[in-house]
Amino acid sequence: MSAPIKVSTGAKYARLMSVAGYRGSRVVDNAEMCTYIDSSDEWIQQRTGIAERRWATEEETPAFMCVQAATKAIERAGLGASDIDAVIVSTVSNFRQYPSLACEVARALGIPAPAAYDIRAACAGFCYALSQADGLIRTGSAHHVLIIGMELLSKQIDLTDRGTAFLFGDGAGAAVVGPSETPAIGPAVWGSDPSQDDAIWTEDWFDALGTGRPPVVHMNGRAVYLWGTTFIAEKAVEALDKAGLAPEQLDVFIPHQANNRITDALLRRLHLPETVTVSRDIRHMGNVSAASIPLAMDALLESGEAKSGDNALIIGFGAGLVFAGQVVVLP
Helix, strand or coil: CCCCCCCCCCCCEEEEEEEEEEECCEEEEHHHHCCCCCCCHHHHHHHHCCCEEEECCCCCCHHHHHHHHHHHHHHHCCCCHHHCCEEEEECCCCCCCCCCHHHHHHHHHCCCCCEEEEECCHHHHHHHHHHHHHHHHHHCCCCCEEEEEEEEHHHHCCCCCCCCCCCECEEEEEEEEEEECCCCECCCEEEECHHHCCCEEECCHHHHCCCCCCCCEEECHHHHHHHHHCHHHHHHHHHHHHCCCCHHHCCEEEECCCCHHHHHHHHHHHCCCCCCEECCCHHHHCECHHHHHHHHHHHHHHHCCCCCCCEEEEEEEECCCEEEEEEEECC
């Protein structure tokens, strides 16, 4: 009989220790957007809730935005770079295949020798990364994990497509996850619907060669809206149930900032009381995919609309189609 293999064990629980964000510095309002597409400020706001979005300048590269957000998150956690032993970056808009953006960020931050990798889970990416960080800490594979959602989606916009051009923004949201003595990250509800892998997609890089631009985003808005208001609504309820909370025990709701009408549909299904704070960060940011949830969380904490210790339901959903959500205690 073979000798038994030793396994590692870590903290009983994990928690969000901090969150921070960096937003592209260029403000693009609907008036400017309507110089590119045939639309109006009224139509865009009624359909999505977006009044403006933030785009990065040429100097605000993927690594730059990640480092800005991560530096603040590490400081807010009361840690130094040497305390981080894993880095996970979720992005669908870093155009260099390798080394991973996580490795670039680790080098820039001076993190000595972390586990470092990127994931591509689109708008669910932050919740995917959080679930992985939770597992790494509780199995003893890591002690402090830096997770980042970063997108540079303005580079993948087709400015002739009036159905998608106004939707997207640029930015990065970072969080540090560490050990906890009390439960602070609920069970993840995650998965995918591969039968709808053509609902949100980009061109193949080889097809885009010679166009002078990266592959652009295409979306079947009707299919995504229907999926978000029905299937995702059920998954949001499931995440709350798995955390053992009733709607009235929730303090904050931070859905992926895709569309205010989808948020409204999720609220109706969850039957949340009016006392629950609901993120509407999309109004000033647009859809920032994997960066959406951490940026929205940071904004609520900065404004005082949410506070440390609040129970928050987060859920992301997007290209794949993929989804992930959990209840967390805010840092």
